[in-house]
Amino acid sequence: MSSPKPPAAEGGEHLSGPGRLVGRSAELTLLDGFFGSAAVRGRALMLTGEAGVGKSALLDAAARRAEDKAFQVLRVTGSQVEAGVGFAALDQILRPLTAEIAELAPWQARTLRAVRAVGGVPDGRQAELLAVAGSVQVLLSRKAARGGPVAIVIDDVAWLDRPSAVVLGTVARCTHGAPVALLAACRTGDESFLSGTGIPAHEVRPLDETAAHELVAGRFPAMAPRVRQRLVAEAAGNPLALLELPATLDEAQRQERGPLPAVLPLPERLKKVFAVRVEALPKRTRELLLLAVLDGSGGLHILERALGGDVLAELGPAEHAGVVRVDSATGRLAFRHPLTRSAVMELSTAAARRRGHLALAREFPAGSEHRARHLADAAVGPDDEVAALLHEVAYRTLRRGDAVGAVSTLLRAADLSGTGTARGRLLAEAACLGANVTGDLRNVHALLGSARLADPVGSGSLAAATAAASRLVNGEGDVDTAHRLLTGAIRDHAAGPRETGTIRDHAAGPRETGAIRDHAAGPRETGTIRDHAVGPRGAGADILDEALLTLLVMCFHSGRPELWKVFDAEAAKAQVRSPDDLLCVLRSAFGDPAHAAPAVLELLDGLVAKLHRETDPRRIVRTAVAAAYVDRLPGCRSALRRVVDDGRDGGAITMAIEAFFLLANDAYLSGQWGDLPNLTDEGLRWCARYDYRLTAQPGRFLRGLLAAAQGDTATARRTADRLVAWGNPRGLGLLRVYAAHIRALSALGEADFESAYRHLRSVITPGEIPAHLPHALWLFLDFAEAAARTGRHGEAAAHVAAVRGAGIPAVSPRLAMMTDAAEAVAAPDAVDHELFRRAVDTPDAERWPFEWARIRLAYGERLRRARAGAEARGHLDAALGTFRRLGAGPWSARAANELRASGIPVGVPVGTAAYEAGRPAPLTPQELQVARLAATGLTNKQIAARLFLSPRTVAGHLSNAFPKLNVTSRAGLRDALTGLAPERTT
Structure with missing residues (x-):
């Protein structure tokens, strides 16, 4: 007799924890409802689905849940070996019920004992089968009456022997007579003896993408995310495939240190699932399917040209078998499951695959990407001409947006290179693109090591230097070392014969020249390279661009003019040879935005x-x-x-x-x-x-800046300290500017203008807009406010004059708004209504809410001190509302304090009588504000700087406040002010 099948024979192992199925909450809810109703009035249900989709796992989970609901569970598993043995499957049910059979009526007991003796009803006549079915029903009913509801769980229905299937089908139709649940599973499209019995069916669908990722990540946590993404796409939600495909990859491939094959190989369990239907197809159909897999486009016209004959007719058997879908209207072929492609490849020979690639290559014009790739796949040894073609294809692939494909193509070109020089150069280029584009920084060391082994003489190539420099500055190296390394490589590249940018300079053999001319030149470039780059720039230009852009990033982070000077000299030489508008724009708009020319901004x-x-x-x-x-x-x-x-x-x-x-x-x-x-x-x-x-540092800076604006002082301080600690040993001056920005903004929010000035003055020289510190463009309003509020109006005015002299207001409306505001703030005493209003009324100023609210706060502060309280309140209230929406706590507090000082209880709606007049109280608003600041320990001079008052005026307010609060010194202010309600002020 057959034994129960081990769990998860078809994807049943898709578990994330003990007994927990991934992505099957809907199915488990359905099964819970099924058993709930079956316990009252019997039911039957058939689970259907593709091979490996997880039907067995659901049956296992269903059996456990049924037992939890006090069901007596009987398991049955169909067996291909025993499909011809009468009552082999039914015996799996009867075996644990031997004692109950003895208690049946004698004729029923004899009938079931005969069933258990294989061949007891050899011909399976209908009369005998009905008698057996009736006896089984009585047996199950008695079992349910004595011990609770019964659940029969049947896997692999297609392999049930016919007599058992007929009996179980009869039982399934009559379950309503007793609390008996019959749950079965079969593959979609499989015929069985239970077919046509009218049992309700539920299709088990593949896992969705989220659940598929969870399943693979839970079982293979060390797998690189990009590799996991590829497996998820190939498995198309099939749990068995998700769990078995990783077995075909080695450790390097799983961790993304090695390239994945174009078509993933199938492990043995998946071969049994996906190859069985392909194996049964005619030879001609299998040949067509192989061509379709190798081509990958799905176009029938290509198959027709490559193999000839009536393609639609010869694909018919594959359609009938459910292997492919063919749309004759669009001329497209699609495999019903991605892994069927792998099955086709597994069943083919190396010779057949090579013939197929060569046949397909002949159908594409010389110089086309498809031709190059098919020739590469057909190659059985080094081929420098094909390697040269792939070199060009790699950069076309990159410009098309497939960065990973570009690196893989470079690696394949390296494999096909016949000389160490060519191989080394291509590996270095793969390392360069890996570091700067695809996120393969961890693999750069290994790739560069392989490049040095292949070509020890050329190990200092431009690509190798660019990759090494990127790795250096992202690791423990300093920016000066990386800058020297890369600058030297750029100069060597310009001086040597390798600057032409094609592989012909570092691969041997005159035969390449014709191939490159045929495949890299000519009008075919139109619509490809020229659509994605300025001018007919080749692979060498791409690497030179990567080198210059890497150098530009180093100069930006260094914050030092001498490094920028070297960059400008080398970039000027490169632009003469191979101009690129984007590089020019980056140097100006990013490298020195304060002095960006209008023509650059237009570009x-x-x-x-x-x-x-x-x-x-x-x-x-x-x-x-x-x-x-x-x-x-x-x-x-x-x-x-x-x-x-x-x-x-x-x-x-x-x-x-x-x-x-x-x-x-x-x-x-x-x-x-x-x-x-x-x-x-x-x-x-x-x-x-x-x-x-x-x-990572710009991301850290932005988090620190947000923390400073929202009053998370501890996070802002930690972030600034971390930026400086990481940047200083590496010569990254920009990170000191980032840190100063964070610290200054935090101090400004707290109205600690002296600290803000000190932080900003460490990176800013009043009256200078440095070309080597682009980030200074973000700091001039902060500096103007900090300098003016600490009495340094001359410095503030000089800096604003420099901003205007550099033409910064013309760069953007936001910078024009901030320039007007900075100039208004820098004014020593009077309120410059024209400048403030022009800033506040900047078209679409609400697009920059934080700066806009800061400007309205500054205007409101000036207006209140000029005793224009009614006008001030509108600006202060608008600023407060914006700060609150942003969660800018310190700035909300500043705006609220100003509103209180103007006599308005915060929160009173604008326009109400209370808003317009305030309410009487012992202290005036100015007295209260001065008293609160004094209670924090600030001196009269510090209070005066914050409130735009003279120290003498501050002393006068305090002398008036002391008797009103019934205190005689500053020491008693805090207790006296605790709990003071807004209505106690005027």
Whole structure:
């Protein structure tokens, strides 16, 4: 007799914890309801679904849940071996019921004992089968009456022997007579003896993507996310495939240190599931399916040209078997499950695959990407000409937006290279793109090591230096060392013959020249490279761009003019050879935004306008980087989100990290502060996972800036300290500027203007707008306020004059608004209504709510001190509302204090009588504000600086407040003011 099948023979192991199925809450709820009603009035249910979808796992879970509900569970498993043995399956039910059989009526007991003796009813005549079914029903009814409801759980219904299936089908139709539940499972499309019995069916669907990721991550926690993404896509929600496919990968592949095959191989269990139908097809059909897998496009016309004959007719058997779907109207073929492609490959020979690739290559024109890839897959040894073709294809793939595919193509080209020089150069380029684009920084060391082994002489290539420099600054290296390394490589690249940018310079053999001419030149480039880059730039230009952009990032983070000077010299030489508008825009709008020429900004606006159709993640992110300081980020949002989605799908990870922080930057400026933590958190998690420590610093800065604005002083201080501690040993001067910005904003929120001035003065020289510190563009309003509020009006005015002299107001409306406000704040005494109003009335100023609210607060403060209380209140109330919406606690407190000082209890609606007049109280608003500040321990001079008063006036207010509060010194102020209600002030 057959024994029960081990659990999870078809994907049943999709468990995340003990006994917990992943992604099956709906099915388990259905089964709970099924057993609940079956306990009252019997029911039957058939689970259907594709092989490996998890029907067995659901049956196991159902059996456990039935036992929890006091069901007596009887298990049956169909067996292919015993499908021809009469009553083999029914015996699995009767075996544990031997004692109960003895208590039946004699004729019923004899009938069931005969069933248990194999061959007791050899011909399975209908009369005997009905007698057996009747006896089983009585047996089950008695079992239920004595011990509670009974559940019969049947797996692999298709392999039940016919007599057992007929009996069980009769039982299933008559379950309503007793509390008996019959739950069975079979593959979709399988015929069985239970078919046609009218049992209700429920299809078990594949897992959704979220559940699939949870299943794989739970079982293989060390697997790289991008590898997991590929497996999830290939498995298409099939739990068995999700759990078995990782077994075909080695440790390096699982951790993304080695490339994955184009078609994943199948382990033995999956071969049994997906190969059985393919094996049964005619030879001609299998050949067509192999061509379809190798082609990958699904186009029937390609198969027709490559193999000839009536393709639709020859694919018919595969359609009938449910292997493929063919749409003759569109001329497309699709495999019903992605792993069927793997099964087709597993059943083919290496010779057949090579013939197929060569046949397909002949159907594509010379120079096409498809031809190059098929020739590469057909190669059985080194082939420099094909390697050269793949070299060009890699960069076309990159510009199309497939960064991972580009790196894989470079690695394949390296495998096909016949010389160490060519192989080393290609491996170095793969390392370069891995470090700067795809997030493979952890693999850079291994790739560069392989490149050195292949070509010890050329180990200092530009690509190798770029990859090494990126790894250096993200690790324990300093920016000066990385800068020297990369600058030297750029100069060597310019001086040597390798600058032409094709593989012909580092691969042997004159035969390549013709191949490159045929495959890399000519009008075929139109619509590909030229759509994605300025001018006909080849692979060498791409690497030079990566080198220069890496150098630019180093100069930006260094904050030192001497490094920028070297960059400008090398970039000027490169631009003569191979001009790139984006590099020019980045140098000006990002590297020195305060002095960006109108022509550069116009060029940038054009690049931003074209982002909706840009596919290259590098150009999207770098255009957005150029847009960041000059307020063009809103136009980049949708394109940046596409880069983020691509990264989440396993694409350009490095670019996605930068996109996260650019979107967070935009969220800060636009007042979407609730989005900023999520964006930076995800970006920082990726930085930690992929070892991008320098790339993480802008994300840390933004979190620190938000903490400062919202009054989380401890977090702001820790973040600033961490930036300085990490940046100083590495020569990263920008991080000191970031830290000063965070500390100054925190101090300004607390009205500690002296501290704010001190922090800002450490990175700013009044009257100078440095070209080597782009971030200074974000600090001039803060500096003007801090300097003016500490009596340094001359410094504030000089700095604002420098801002206007540099033409910064013309860069963007936001910077124009802030310049007007800074000049108004810098004025020593009088309220400059024209400047304040021009700033407040800037068109669409609400797009920058934090700055706008700060300007209204500053205007309201000046108006109140000029005794224009009614006008001040409107600005102060608007500022308070915005600060509260943003969660900017310290700034809300400043605005609220000003409103109280103007005689308005905070929270009283504008326009009410109480708002207009206030309410009488022992202390005047000014006296109360001075007393509260004095109670914190501030001196008269410090209070005067905060409130724009003279120390003598502060002393006068305190002398008036002491008798009103019944205190004689500052020591008693805190207790006297505790609990003082707003209505006690005037």
